[in-house]
Structures are given as C-alpha cells and as structure tokens.
Amino acid sequence: MTETTTDTAKIPKDIAEAVMLPASYSEEQKRTYPALAWLRANNPFGLAEIEGYDPTWLATKHADILEIERNPKIFSSGNADPFLVDKAGREYLKTANNGARTQDTLAYMDAPEHTKIKNVTSGWFMPANVRKREEAIRQLARTSVDKLLAGEREVDIVKDFSLYYPLRVIMTLFGVPPEDEPMMLNLTQTLFGTTDEDSKRDDVEDGEGASMxxxxxxxxxxxRYFNELSADRRKNPTDDLASIIANAKVDGEHLPESFVNGYYVAIATAGHDTTSSTISGAIEQFARHPEQLDAVRADPSLIPGVVDEALRWVSPVKHFFRIVTEDTEFRGRKLSAGDGVMLLYPSANRDEEVFERPNEFDITRKPNKHLAFGFGPHQCIGQHVAKLEMRILLEELLPRLAKVELLGEPQFVAANFLSGPKSLPVRIMPV
Ligand code: HEM
Known part of the structure; x- marks a missing residue:
C-alpha cells in the first residue's frame, strides 16, 4: 500500500484518532463528529495511519459509501472481520481462529454464499411478515410504557427504559425465554463494549489484543447457550426465528452448527443494541426540542419521520469495514488489494451535500435518505423490525408523555463499532 500512498491522502493524526479509536466515541459529539465534518470538507476519502493499526481508508461521503456498497466484488466483506481491528487483535485472531474467519455469519460473507445464507431468513424479515407481529409487539410496548410512567419521575432513560423493550421484542421473535434476557443483554453489552470500562470482561487482562x-x-x-437452543428447536420446532434458522436447508442440508450460531449471534445482538440507542437518542432530542414533541403529539402521522430522523441522528452502527480485492482507483486515490476501508455511516448521515442543516434534528425532514441501515447486499436485514418496533413504541409513549427534561448530559459507550448512549438522566412528565 505505501508505494501507492500520496501525501495528499494522509489524514492528520488527531483527526484519524478521533474517528478510529474506541475511546473517542465516549465523546463522540465533541471529538468524532467534528473530525468527520473536517474530513468531509478537507479529505473525504483519505488514508489514516495511526499507531497500532494498519493504514485504513476512511470513507466519509454519502455518495462514496453508496458506491462502495454497490461494488462488493472490489470492496469485499468476506476477507476479514467486518469492523476495524487493531494489529494486535488481528494477530490474536489469526492464531485463535486457525486461519478461519471469526464467525460464519452474514457480515463476514460475499456472494454467492452471502445470498444463499441471507435467503434463509429474508422472507421472514419482509415487511408483510413482520407486520403480522404488530399486535404482539404493541403489547410489549404498552407494558414497557406502563412501567416507565408508573415509576419514578427522575430516571436514567437508557438504563431504566430503552434497553429493555427492544430486547423483549427481539427475544420474543427470536424465541429466547424472558428469564434468559438479562444474560443476553449482558453478553451483548460485553461483545460490543470490549473497549468500555463499564462493560469489558474482567476475565480478560488489559493489553495487546485484549479487545479481540x-x-x-x-x-x-x-x-454454548445457542448450541442448546438450536438442538431444542430441531426437536421441537415452533414459529420463532430460532426454529426457522435451525431447520433451514441450504443445498439440501441443514446449516452447519457454526452458521446457525453465527446467525443467532447477529440477531441476538444487532437486533436490540442499535434500536435501544436510537430510542434513547429520540428521547434526548425531544428533551432538547420540546416543540418537536408537541408537534408529533398533535400530529401522530409525524411518527415515521421521528423514527428516520432518530436513526439518522444517532447512527448506532458507527461503521462497517471492507477489504479491497484488487488494485483500483477511487475518488482519485490509488488503492491496493488488501487495503481496509471504514464506511462511516454517521458521517454519511451528516453529509452537507445530501442533508440540509445536517446538524439540526428535524422530525419533518423530507426526504431523509439516511444510511443508518447501510446499503446494497449487506443492508440491514432487520430494518423493518427495527422501524416497526420504534414506531409502535412512540405511538404508545407519546400520547402519554407531556414533556421530558434533561437532568444531565448523556454518557456514551467507548466503542467504535456499535455504540450509543449508556446513560441519560431525565425527568419525565406524563400527561
Ligand atoms: C436501529 C436498528 C438497526 C440499525 C441502525 C442497523 C444497522 C445495520 C447496518 C449499518 C448493517 C450493515 C449494512 C451494510 O453493510 O451495508 C446491518 C446489518 C445487519 N443487521 Fe442491522 N441494524 C439495526 C437493527 C437490526 C435488527 C433489529 C436486526 C435483527 C433482527 C439486525 C440484524 C442485522 C444483520 C443480521 C445484519 C447483517 C446483514 C448482512 O451482512 O447481509 N439489525 N445493520
């Protein structure tokens, strides 16, 4: 790569660190977003070279991310972990995985394998099928809102509210019993928060490669947990997602155990962490913009717009990663086979060329072509579930919520892949 690198491509170290290092995201408003704005203005597709990481291209423009995602033959998902890993982590994984990929799951695959495996559940995730669950999901939303409004007025909206409803929804659809939900939440927070003091494992020592x-x-x-779940669903199939995956046949054969596990982990983790963060972000913005809360309470047809604007605003998936498969040119830069590219969705979602007033939260924004769910063959399989459950929650919550006030600033998880607020103290005022 180095012989193809020109000095104009190089990104200043402080900017690169603000975008790449997990710790920067604990101050994402102060550090990461300004760095992304700088990159869009000054070096929209540049090369970051910081200590401990291989040189990495940072894609910050909406149009560039679309183009890269449209071209999986050149920008592959199947050649490395699909998120940024430091050098020590890569070395550790190489040995620990015996040269194989870390997981047999969609985000690690290219076509034709990716297409076959995605098709196992793509029908289930279609809007028409997901909508059949609307009443069951509404019941979960009501229970969650009842609990919030019956409790204390001063709450941490993340820890006391937002974390639980998306978890309940996805575990109900998936087929994990309620008594196991706390364990699923804990494992998810540990998985995505390997770099955060509050969620990292205490049985892994700090130091080189610790995160991986x-x-x-x-x-x-x-x-370990999912092996039992899939064995059970093969013996006693139900209509839940766990059964569909455990009993699916691809090319006439059941999926190997590692593929079933890979699917289960993706659904059991990506399925709620992201949605919780988006709900917390929406509530924070209603506290900052009470007039927008009044507007949507007066006109509930604005609720789908709230969902999209919260997705744009929060962008709970901070990036996905691609590996260049052959020497190529992109945005005037020379890329070499093996180079890594970070697709920075939060940056696409504040791109001045696509969004007017991108740094303003505006529930009436139209159109709202955010890339919070990515694009192309890897676009989020759970997007219709996520949108439906958020719409239903807001339909249940907003008529009963007169006002919400911030009692402090939000705190954010120190993680650069999936992350969002971990604490948001508010006062809620029911109608
Ligand atoms: C606010 C909620 C969510 C957001 C913002 C989100 C975002 C994303 C993004 C950005 C990607 C990668 C897209 C790309 O590479 O172009 C993705 C992939 C994925 N998401 Fe989501 N997601 C959400 C909810 C869900 C839910 C509810 C589920 C499951 C029930 C889910 C399961 C998955 C899976 C399995 C993939 C991998 C798809 C593939 O590689 O083909 N996500 N998601």
Whole structure:
C-alpha cells in the first residue's frame, strides 16, 4: 500500500484518532463528529495511519459509501472481520481462529454464499411478515410504557427504559425465554463494549489484543447457550426465528452448527443494541426540542419521520469495514488489494451535500435518505423490525408523555463499532 500512498491522502493524526479509536466515541459529539465534518470538507476519502493499526481508508461521503456498497466484488466483506481491528487483535485472531474467519455469519460473507445464507431468513424479515407481529409487539410496548410512567419521575432513560423493550421484542421473535434476557443483554453489552470500562470482561487482562480476546470469549459464551437452543428447536420446532434458522436447508442440508450460531449471534445482538440507542437518542432530542414533541403529539402521522430522523441522528452502527480485492482507483486515490476501508455511516448521515442543516434534528425532514441501515447486499436485514418496533413504541409513549427534561448530559459507550448512549438522566412528565 505505501508505494501507492500520496501525501495528499494522509489524514492528520488527531483527526484519524478521533474517528478510529474506541475511546473517542465516549465523546463522540465533541471529538468524532467534528473530525468527520473536517474530513468531509478537507479529505473525504483519505488514508489514516495511526499507531497500532494498519493504514485504513476512511470513507466519509454519502455518495462514496453508496458506491462502495454497490461494488462488493472490489470492496469485499468476506476477507476479514467486518469492523476495524487493531494489529494486535488481528494477530490474536489469526492464531485463535486457525486461519478461519471469526464467525460464519452474514457480515463476514460475499456472494454467492452471502445470498444463499441471507435467503434463509429474508422472507421472514419482509415487511408483510413482520407486520403480522404488530399486535404482539404493541403489547410489549404498552407494558414497557406502563412501567416507565408508573415509576419514578427522575430516571436514567437508557438504563431504566430503552434497553429493555427492544430486547423483549427481539427475544420474543427470536424465541429466547424472558428469564434468559438479562444474560443476553449482558453478553451483548460485553461483545460490543470490549473497549468500555463499564462493560469489558474482567476475565480478560488489559493489553495487546485484549479487545479481540474479549470478543472471542464472549462469542464462545453465546455459542454454548445457542448450541442448546438450536438442538431444542430441531426437536421441537415452533414459529420463532430460532426454529426457522435451525431447520433451514441450504443445498439440501441443514446449516452447519457454526452458521446457525453465527446467525443467532447477529440477531441476538444487532437486533436490540442499535434500536435501544436510537430510542434513547429520540428521547434526548425531544428533551432538547420540546416543540418537536408537541408537534408529533398533535400530529401522530409525524411518527415515521421521528423514527428516520432518530436513526439518522444517532447512527448506532458507527461503521462497517471492507477489504479491497484488487488494485483500483477511487475518488482519485490509488488503492491496493488488501487495503481496509471504514464506511462511516454517521458521517454519511451528516453529509452537507445530501442533508440540509445536517446538524439540526428535524422530525419533518423530507426526504431523509439516511444510511443508518447501510446499503446494497449487506443492508440491514432487520430494518423493518427495527422501524416497526420504534414506531409502535412512540405511538404508545407519546400520547402519554407531556414533556421530558434533561437532568444531565448523556454518557456514551467507548466503542467504535456499535455504540450509543449508556446513560441519560431525565425527568419525565406524563400527561
Ligand atoms: C436501529 C436498528 C438497526 C440499525 C441502525 C442497523 C444497522 C445495520 C447496518 C449499518 C448493517 C450493515 C449494512 C451494510 O453493510 O451495508 C446491518 C446489518 C445487519 N443487521 Fe442491522 N441494524 C439495526 C437493527 C437490526 C435488527 C433489529 C436486526 C435483527 C433482527 C439486525 C440484524 C442485522 C444483520 C443480521 C445484519 C447483517 C446483514 C448482512 O451482512 O447481509 N439489525 N445493520
């Protein structure tokens, strides 16, 4: 790569660190977003070279991310872990995985394998099928809102509210019993929060490669649980997602255990963490913009717009990663086979060329072509579930919520892949 690198491509170290290092995201408003704005203005597709990481291209423009995602032959998902891993982590994984990929799951695959495996559940995730669950999901939303409004007025909206409803929804659809939900939540927070003081494992020592050691150990914990779940659903199939995956046949054969586990982990983790963060972000913005809360309370047809604007605003998936498969040119830069590219969705979602007033939260924004769910063949399979459950929650909550006030600033998880607020103290005022 180095012989193809020109000095104009190089990104200043402080900017690169603000975008790449997990710790920066604990101050994402102060550090990461300004760095992304700088990159869009000054070096929209540049090369970051910081200590401990291989040189990495940072894609910050909406149009560039679309183009990269449209071209999986050149920008592959199947050649490395689909998120940024430091050098020590890569070395650790190489040995720990015996050269194989870390997980047999969609985000690690290219076509034709990806297409076959995605098709196992793509029908289930279609809007028409997901809508059949609307009444069951509404019941969960009501229970969650009842609990919030019956309790204390001063709450931490993340820890006391937002974390639980998306967890209940996805575990109900998936087929994990309620008594196991706290364990699923804990494992998810440990998986995505390997770099955060509050969620990292205490059985993995700090130091080189620690984050990937913790990642791998947490995957093993998930797999132990899921081995039993899939065995049970093969014997006693139900209409839940766990049964569909456990009993699916691809090319006439059941999926190997590692593929079933890979699917289960993706659904059991990506399925709620992201949605919780988006709900917390929406509530924070209603506290900051009470007039927008009044507007949507007066006109509930604005609720789908709230969902999209919260997705744009929060962008709970901070990036996915691609590997260049052959020497190529992109945005005037020379890329070499093996180079890594970070697709920075939060940056696409504040791109001045696509969004007017991108740094304003506006529930009436139209159109709202955010990329919070990505794009192309890997676009989020759970997007219709996520949108439906958020719409239903807001339909149940907003008519009963007169006002919400911030009692402090939000705190954010120190993680650069999936992350969002971990604490948000508010006062809620029911109608
Ligand atoms: C606010 C909620 C969510 C957001 C913002 C989100 C975002 C994303 C993004 C950005 C991707 C990668 C897209 C790409 O590479 O172009 C993705 C993939 C994925 N998401 Fe979601 N997601 C959400 C909810 C869910 C839910 C509810 C589920 C499951 C029930 C889910 C399961 C998955 C899976 C399995 C993939 C991998 C798809 C593939 O590689 O083909 N996500 N999601």
């Amino acid at each position: 050691k913790a990642w791998k150990a947490t995957l093993q914990d998930f797999f």
